Amino acid sequence: MKLIILDRDGVLNEDSDAFIKTTDEWIPLPGSAEAVGRLTQAGYTIAIATNQSGVARGYFSLETLQAMHDKMAALAAEHGGKFAHIAFCPHGPDDDCDCRKPLPGLIQQIEQALGVSAKGSWMVGDSIRDLEAGVAAGCQPVLVRTGKGAKSEAKLADAHLSKALVFDDLAGFADYLLNNQQ
Known part of the structure; x- marks a missing residue:
C-alpha cells in the first residue's frame, strides 16, 4: 500500500488562528481536492491525521466536525479522491x-484502522508538529x-527536519510524486 498521510487545516483547507468552527468556514485550498483525486487515481491510499482541539475547547461539536469531514470527502470525491x-x-x-501531534498516536490509529505500517509513507503538513509526528512514526x-x-x-x-521536502502546496507535492513514481 502506498500511503500518504495529510494534515487537514492548512493542507486541504484554509487555516485560521480562530479555528475552523463551521462547514462554511471550511474552505478548500485551491487544487487540494484535485490533488487528492489525482493521488487516489494513481493508487495512493490517503489518510488524514488532524488535531481538532476546538472540540475540547467547546468551539464546535463532534457532529459539526463530522459535517466538515463529510464536506471534505465530498469535494475530494468530485475529483475521484477518497480518504x-x-x-x-x-x-x-x-x-x-x-x-x-507531535505525538504519533494519530498515525498509529491510521495504521490500526488500515492494517498497515506507516513506515516509509509520506506525512504532509504545514507545521513542525505535523512533521515531527510523521518522523516519530517512520x-x-x-x-x-x-x-x-x-x-x-x-x-x-x-527542528532537525532539514531533510523534509518542501512544496508550495498539496498540488505541487502531488505533481512531484506523480512525476517521480517508480
Whole structure:
C-alpha cells in the first residue's frame, strides 16, 4: 500500500488562528481536492491525521466536525479522491493524550484502522508538529507552504527536519510524486 498521510487545516483547507468552527468556514485550498483525486487515481491510499482541539475547547461539536469531514470527502470525491481513514485528536493541549501531534498516536490509529505500517509513507503538513509526528512514526516528512507552512519552513533546521521536502502546496507535492513514481 502506498500511503500518504495529510494534515487537514492548512493542507486541504484554509487555516485560521480562530479555528475552523463551521462547514462554511471550511474552505478548500485551491487544487487540494484535485490533488487528492489525482493521488487516489494513481493508487495512493490517503489518510488524514488532524488535531481538532476546538472540540475540547467547546468551539464546535463532534457532529459539526463530522459535517466538515463529510464536506471534505465530498469535494475530494468530485475529483475521484477518497480518504481511507480520518484520524482526529479532539483533546486540548493540556489533556495529556497520546494522539495530539507531535505525538504519533494519530498515525498509529491510521495504521490500526488500515492494517498497515506507516513506515516509509509520506506525512504532509504545514507545521513542525505535523512533521515531527510523521518522523516519530517512520514517515517521510513533507512541508507545504500553505497554512502555517511558510512560517514553519524557517524552523525546519532547528527542528532537525532539514531533510523534509518542501512544496508550495498539496498540488505541487502531488505533481512531484506523480512525476517521480517508480
